[in-house]
Structure formats: C-alpha cells, structure tokens
Amino acid sequence: MTEKVITCINCPMGCRMTVQMEGKEILKITGNTCKRGETYARQECTEPMRMVTAVVPVEGSRMPVSVKTRTPIPKARIQACMKALSGVRLTLPIHEKDVVLPDVCGTGVDVIATRTLMA
Amino acid sequence: MTEKDLVIIGGGPAGLAAAIGAWEDGIRDMVVLEREKQAGGILRQCIHNGFGLHRFGEELTGPEYAQRDIDRAKELGIPIQCNTTVLSVTEEKVVTCVSAEKGLEIIHARAIILAMGCRERPRGALGTPGTRCAGIYTAGTAQKFVNLEGFMPGKRVVILGSGDIGLIMARRMTLQGAKVLACVELMPFSSGLNRNIVQCLQDFDIPLYLSHTVTNVEGRERLTGVTVSEVGPDRKPIPGTEIHFDCDTLLLSVGLIPENELSRTAKVELSPVTSGAVVNDLLETSVPGIFSCGNVLHVHDLVDFVSEESFKAGHAAADLILHGAKRSDTIRVLDGEGVRGTVPQMIRRGSADEVRLMFRPAGVYKNASAVVMCGDREVARKRAMIFTPGEMAVLPIPGNKVAELDGDITVKMEVKA
Secondary structure, eight states: OEEEEEEOOSSTTOOEEEEEEETTEEEEEESOSSHHHHHHHHHHHHOOEEOOEEEEOBTTOSSOEEEEESSOEEGGGHHHHHHHHHTOOBOSOBOTTOEEESSGGGSSOOEEESSOBOO | OEEEEEEEEOOSHHHHHHHHHHHHTTOOSEEEEOSSSSSSGGGGGOOSEEEOHHHHSSOEEHHHHHHHHHHHHHHHTOOEEOSEEEEEEOTTOEEEEEETTTEEEEEEEEEEEEOOOEEEOOGGGTTOOSOOOBOEEEHHHHHHIIIIIOOOSOSEEEEESOOHHHHHHHHHHHHTTOEEEEEEOSSSSOSSOHHHIIIIIGGGTOOEETTEEEEEEEOSSBOOEEEEEEBOTTSOBOTTOOEEEEOSEEEEOOOEEEOOHHHHHTTOOBOTTTSSBOOOTTOBOSSTTEEEOGGGTSOOSOHHHHHHHHHHHHHHHHHHHHHOOOOOOEEEEEEOTTEEEEEOSEEETTOOSOEEEEEEESSOEEEEEEEEEETTEEEEEEEEEEEOTTSOEEEEEOHHHHHHOOSOEEEEEEEOO
C-alpha cells in the first residue's frame, strides 16, 4: 500500500489530504473537509489535468502571441506539449481562438491563440 | 485648456470598467488616458488562466479577460488615448498629460477617476545586502520580458517572496527551459494561493523555503549566486543556516503597492494602511469629484472584484456629472481586532445603498466570523470556515441596515469559542 499527500486547491483552507492506494486503486481518502476535496484528490491520483499556457513566436512581429490549451490536458503531457509548441512559428494576422496547434501530442485538445495580433 | 466631463486615468481593467460604467449611464464627453501603447493593463502579460470565474463564470487568460472590456469599450465608442502619460492632477481637477502625438495637453474635468493600478515593491525597498549586479528583476518585469517581449531573463533562477506573481513565474520560467532552484519566503506561510503553490511549485518539484530569506547577493556584473538563510520568529537570519545557490537570476515577488503619485499631486488623502486613497461608499476621495478604484485604491487578489468596484466608480462619477454633488456628512468605518485596511473608510450618513466592505484579515482565522458593529449593535456578520490574509474578505451591509447607521462602525474578527 502507498500513501500520497495532496493539498486541496479548491479554497483557501488548503486541506492536506492523505490518499491510501493499492496500485492504481484508491482505498481511502482522509483529511478533506468537504466533498470537493475528495473529488479533487481522486482526480489527482488517477489522472491529474492541467491547463497549459505559453507564448509562440510570430514571423515579422517582435511580440509573440499568447496561447492556451482549449481544455486541460494530462499533467504528464505538459513537457511534451511545450516541446511541440517550441517548433511552432506563426504568421500574421492571428485572431483570438485561432487554432495554433491541433490535437497537441495526441491529447485531442487544440492549442488556441488567446489574443489577436494584426499585421 | 480643454474641458471634459470625465477623465479616467489608466486603461487597465479598472479604467475600462469605470469608463463603461459611466458611458452606460449617459456620459459621452470622456477620455481614458493610457500610458502604454495598448489598453488592458497588466492583464496583457498575465497569459495564464484563472481570470473571470466570478464575473463570466469561466476561466479566461489575462489577455482574453482584457479583450472583453476593450471590445465593449470599442463597441460603445469610448475614446481611449494610448501612449499618453499623465504628469499631474490638481485639486481643481486639471489633468496635465503628454503624448508624442498631441504634445502637452491640459484638460479641465468635471470628474476624474483614478485607475492607475499598483506597482511591485522593488529591491531598494527590501534592503537586501550584497552587490548591485544585473540579473535581479521583479517577477512582473520578468513576466513582461517572457510573455510580451519574448525573451528569457536568465537560466538559473531563485525567487524571493511567494506572492502569486512569483509563483506563476516559477512555472513560466520552468516551462520555457530555465531551472528554478528555490522559492524563498520570509514568513512561515505563503501569501500565494494554494492552487499556485501546487500547480506552479509542487508540479515541478520546486522547493519552497518558508521562514527563509536572501542574506547575500553575489556577482560583479551579472548575478552569480545568492545565499539564503533561515529566519527566527523575529524574522532575523539564524547564523549557520546558510544555503548557497549558484544562479544568474533573482526574481522578487515581495508585495504590491498602489501607485498614487498622481493622487498625491491632487492632494487626495491617502490611507497609511492600504497606501490607497481614503474613499466613501461611492469611491469618491477626499477631493470632491475625484474617484479611485481598482488596485490604485487597494491591492485586490481577483480582477473580477477590480471590475466590480470600478463599474461602481464609473456609475458614481456619472451621477455626479449628471445630477450634481451629493456629498453629505459621513460616518467612519474603522478597523477592529484582526482586520486591516477596510475600504471604503467612510459611508455617507443617511444613504440607503448597499455597501460592500472589503478588508484583509490580519492573520489566519478558522471557523470565524467577520462582524460589523455600530456601538454595541451588530449590523452585519459573515461566517466562513477560513479567513486568511491572502484573500480579501467581502462583507456586504444591506441598504436598510446602512440607513439605520447613526455612528461610526467597526469591523472585527470573531472566533467561535
């Protein structure tokens, strides 16, 4: 049996939760004060998800354009996502919500622009 | 000298919301003065998500949040004059500003809204020992370099202070390939959100040293390393606890201060606690017709609350321009036990408008209540599982209770026995 300690991020309480696991199976969650904590701990122990935001260079522009994954992607894929983004060069004009990199690293999630940059 | 009904100083989230609020109430003869080349303020460089949950019910990035207000202002036709620096504001509401396009301009306004935001505490305010070498930046400056200019300020980084911008930059620098060696916090707790501690430090195995500070800075031209020491309960370094880090960059995330230089030239009374203006429930300062909102009034945690407060300032300024001054006798709002920096500091006597008091708890209070007292009488109460200094508390007083106020009120924390 293994134990994982997780800090809840749902509110300023920041409950320290202990999750007892047997392999990938969750046996017991303790230390949470509310239901949201349990849901979060369960997600963190099975498949933690994160939004990724970054900037991407634009040809002919001194200013890069800011981008984000449309929805959170698995935490384990963050570095791969950054690596994939490091190869991207955009051209003007760029509009907010334009797809910058479709289906990043096979996550099924698009990376989209979060700002407009005109020529 | 030109005449204007309303001049708004600052085109960040506060200035934009104030302008939209005033326009919606019928003010047309107005201008927003912005010193950068684009409106949007600091949100432009905050490319991470988490903005707008309260106001829009979704998590936007900074640029997306700013764009919503910019689009709305454009749609309404609100004039935003960028690349314009305001040099002074007087008590008589004369605004002097300068721009490459229009040169020097002097505008006499019937009302002014101060929305200049805040700035970061710099190294000079800390008294860090050591050399004055390159490679030391505030976290926000580094954020501007990385996110707006597209270059990295360094490769091996130590962060002093665990405010949210510092935490966000720890992640940002790591994702862009830098090695963040440590985040060092003087206090025994972080002032940053739990979410940022988890997602910006723990996710990347960046150690957080609580009750530690930087006790030496080394390097002749460029920073080569820093020394970090543990501090005791008196916040003084403990000899023998030194840890050395080889690094080329030190980022400071050690607090924000409202930027009130212009408020001072206008002789607006400032609060020593918030470092912002003293205002009444209409967000009007001690100078009639000059209003203050957003981070220049008091440093907020969430832009959603900046917008909410600033719409209100816009409405109040519009009301003054259209219907004349409604100043009256005021009652004072005082900080009681465990409470710091309540805004507004004054409430108009006889008003029946709801007042939303905002303040910071002086410490961490669990299972506690924030209570508003008028003499021996309880006026309002808010219970919560936790109050912390890192999260501004909001305590509304309903209009009917405001109407009954007959003397100064005190806000205090109460812990259940």
